[in-house]
Amino acid sequence: MTKATLPATAALALLGLAGGASAAEPIRIGVVTPLSGTYAPIGQQVRWGLELALKEVNAAGGIMGRPVELLFEDEEANPAVATQKAEKLFQVNKVDFLTGTVNSGSTLAVGQLAERNDRLIATTVSFSDAITTDKCSPNVFRVNARAGQQSAALAEWLAKDKPQAKVYYLGPDYEMGRSTVAAFKAAAEKTGAQSTGEVFAPLDSKDYSQYFGQLRAARPAVLYTSTAGNDTVRLLTQMSEYGLLRNLTVVGASGTVTAQNIGAIGKAADGFVTGVGYSAELDTPENKAFVAAFRKAYDAAPDLYGADSYGLLAFYKAAVEKAGTTETAKLREAMRGLQWPTPQGLKTMRAGDHQAIQDMYAVRVTEGRFTIVGTVPGEAAIGPDLCARF
């Protein structure tokens, strides 16, 4: 009895929702993002980016004449909280679409929940390759660049700027650190770089000088590192004190040198190169307009999270207008292969794995600022489609 009634009522409710959606009824988008805790600064950028885009979309008449509404929930960067909040948005608030998850575990768990609720989600932040490769889901889209694109962009730049370079790798000794190094190593070797050795230091190492002997003996021209936060501060300042930064190009993951730790690293950060999907310095009219509007609204510069979240609403708008509906199956079809405008220029959603294709940039730290030193076209950085599920 129970089992027969519940799906029936659910179906009726869905029908009612689809049928009753009048022109004035708002389109609701749920945003499950960390608003408290360690990841709150990322959640803040996500929120700013989305709210700025919301203002502009609604001022221009909404999506298909319907105003857009954002409903925020704090996921505390914890998948167990994120699924609970996402379920509330899906079932109680009846959102049409969901976004905002930051850590990859949350994106994967919420993606599975979206499948079970027959809704679509998109992440604007999560890097983990798994989301659009071996753990891909027909209900999950990623509008930002994944880790593989970042390392591919950096490897492309390296091959062009320092062909056949001898590279040494120094990573933090935990799963993410090791997999980041492995991914870049594979990409760099494919473009002709020679690996001269690798070493993994424990997280929160106080003293990196014990690795400097090995590093010097390998005589590399390039050092790749995937440390983050204060580890980078110690690594780079100690290398600078030992005079190791002369004649050595330091490259790294996009989280290695950030706005948070660049001040503490100081001059030792100069010359550091990384691959990213966005920089506020991008010299295009779209980006200049976006940065100006962002600064005016929040008195802060956007970072890649803010920019990609801002671009998400354009993606959703373009998809809904192409599909002519917010219905899941039709919307998914519309999103596949879709092109949409973002501050980084036109992005394309690859149909095979739901990963956005976009131009990537190599940026170098020069006197405390990130300047763009190379652009890698989207097709060169995207890599093969490894999603087998659809």
Add this chain to the structure above:
Amino acid sequence: MREAVMTAVSLPRSPSRGPLNATHWLALLFLAVALVFAAVAWTTGNGFYLRLATEALIFAGLAMSVDLLLGYTGLLSLGQALYFGLGAYVSALVLRDGAPSFWLATGAALAAGALAGLVGGVIANRVKGVYFALITFGLAQVVAKAVYNTRELGASDGIIGIPQIRVTLGPLALDTADPLSFFLFVLGLTMAVYAGLAYLMDAPFGRTLAAIRANEKRVPFLGFNAWGHKLAVYVLAACVAALSGALYPMLRGFVSPELLFFHTSGNAVVTVIVGGVGTLIGPIAGSVLLTALRSVVGSWTEHHLIVVGVIFMLSVIFLRKGLVGALLPWLERRAAARARHGRRSAP
């Protein structure tokens, strides 16, 4: 005879005992409220609240396991999430890679919980007081970090793709995907665990634990083995936590290392203190209350941690025995008054 035993091991603070004391009435009241809630949620077609309540009951199991140690034996465990997470991971792996069988998954989780509890108990029970708290905390951190860095266990991403299953109970079968039937099932299981533990705590085993809490050094003079009892209750608590953990992936379809983090252990301790230490039903009520509160306040403001924190502080200051601890004396007075009244009116 029963009375004689009770006075022999007369203990400082413990709610009144008897075949159906005030705590048990509270448990029945809780069950009734839960059933009314289920009926209302089902008639209004509210699957989300049923599933939220199911999650609250799952974490209530973890809180009961903390209460066994903290409330009955006087051992503060800051690492109970270790066994909860262990149960969740074992259940997830069995359901995904083994067979989608409820009994196999919970059986494996219980076995793993008992084994890990035995190892952890031998290590942790070497020390007392604050050192016990620190060791349990450390053990859980070590395992959490190991899981976080093990690629085979999904590392920081956790494991998704755990199927929704059918639970067979003799002639009956229910679907974990159906919010109502899974809620009722978990409710039944939680109340059964509660009843079993409450019985055990009233039995000589529980009295010995209370004696250990009151004064461990004197217990051997009464002819009891304090260390053995402490190890036994630690293993029991680990099994309860592992059993609750085993239910988590059935509800949510994934596990992640966050389930093992201090966040989870700490929340369980907070739940026990807000609900009422040493009552078993208090942690259940506390879990339901805090889960509901987090969900509602969390949607309303991002400063929900402050709200929950203030409530915790207020309850520590004003309700020193927790919610249930504040209700019990009142209930007991009423029961006593009724009993006196009954005796007088009897012929």
